[in-house]
Amino acid sequence: MTAEARRTILVVEDEPLINQMVTDRLRAEGHDVVQAHDGPGAVVAFEEHDPDLVVLDLMLPGFDGLEVCRRVQALRPVPVLMLTARDDETDVLVGLGVGADDYVTKPFRQRELVARVHALLRRVDRAAELAAEAAPTRTVGSLAVDGATRRVRVDGADVHLTPLEFDLLTALAAEPGSVRSREELMQEVWGWSDASGTRTLDSHVKALRAKIGADRVRTVHGVGYALEER
Ligand code: CA
Secondary structure, eight states: OOSSSSEEEEEOOOOHHHHHHHHHHHHHHHEEEEEEOSSHHHHHHHHHHOOOOEESSOOOOSSSSSHHHHHHHHHHHOOOOEEEESSHHHHHHHHHHHHSSSEEEEOOHHHHHHHHHHHHHHHHHHHHHHHOOOEEEEEEEEEEEEETTTTEEETTTTEEEHHHHHHHHHHHHHHTOOEEEEEHHHHHHHHHOOOOGGGHHHHHHHHHHHHHGGGGGGEEETTTTEOOOO
């Protein structure tokens, strides 16, 4: 039996075999799992069962995973693990600011999916703990990161970041000017780290750069990223 607390997880996937495999595996981990097989059904199931996390396929009948993500996030913030068909879709989805917390490309190993689900749940728990503490404000050049209100200002102007982008910026701002390795950043922001996460991290760095200014985040090839004073 797992050490993870029992949670309610909504699995949205129109391919019956994949839906059942994921469901069986998460149930074996001790979770309550609710299944949905299309976009509208996912929103109904979300409202009925109030899940702690959603595993969400991108391509669905009715309306797609993007629309499901928008609709459920509008009801209540919830961690979403998106299933995509291709690696390069992650870039596009993060750029769109869809609001998913992590992405797994099909085909995936069941063990990998479970690890990601548990990392996401831990991340949410940790964020709640951090929010309860007095978080410091960090200033890096003309960039101000307010941990208490989770607001970011660039040259005095508010910049809207997604929760993940904010956490990534906070991790970079903890050691301004120093290189933070990809592994450190993955571990700190997503709670897990392996080679398959590189795409997710790079996509979020790209989205962050678009919002705070590309020259603020320096790429150190083969190592990671550094937040520069500007
Ligand atoms: Ca599908």
